Amino acid sequence: MQLVLASNNTVKTQEIASMFAEYQVDVINYRELLAEQVFPKETTTDLHQNAKTKALFIHRLLPDAYILADDSGLFLDAFPDQFGVTTSRDFKALGIKGTENENAYIAQLYDNPAINNSAHMTAIYVLVQPDGQVLESSGQSGIHMLNHQLGDYAAGLDRLLVTENGLTLAQMPIAQRVAYHHRGRAAKNLLKQLSF
Secondary structure (H helix, E strand, O other), X not given: OEEEEOXXXXXXXXXXXXXXXXXXXXXXXXXXXXXXXXXXXXXXXXXHHHHHHHHHHXXXXXXXXXXXXXXXXXXXXXXXXXXXXXHHHHHHHOOOOOHHHHHHHHHHHOOOOOXXXXXXXXXXXXXXXXXXXXXXXXXXXXXXXXXXXXXXXXXXXXXXXXXXXXXXXXXXXXXXXXXXXXXXXXXXXXXHHOOO
């Protein structure tokens, strides 16, 4: 089975494809089939709606394909008014570019050991099937955030976010990480709903 990802983000495409590959499902980006599109504006309050809007948008252009879309966010208990649904937009508004700079910014938020470091990432997938049926799934990862990076198996926030096994997501190879990663868990939950 092949899923077509409704995203203009190459790094996100690679990560999602790697998660689904662990379940023997192929994911390609819609740009392999169409010219790049401008997606409708996203909400600032609803991950589900953002993913659904992207999936339905590309489904109208590729009605015979299984169209997958994702939205995700970083949720920091000590900073409830930052990030969440608007994570990537908040980094952009702060003028922070690149994963290393994003990690440095988040790590410095936790330089004070008195700050509550509870945190998690949430991913939402929406899949529009050729018959128009819409499936949704979610996944969550992480229990707290570090003030320093650990692990070389992955990049970005995966190097700061510690899961319930005591390791950061980046300290685990993909075969192990998929079971703890928000996108990996959302993939597993979505695939349970599908019958091929």
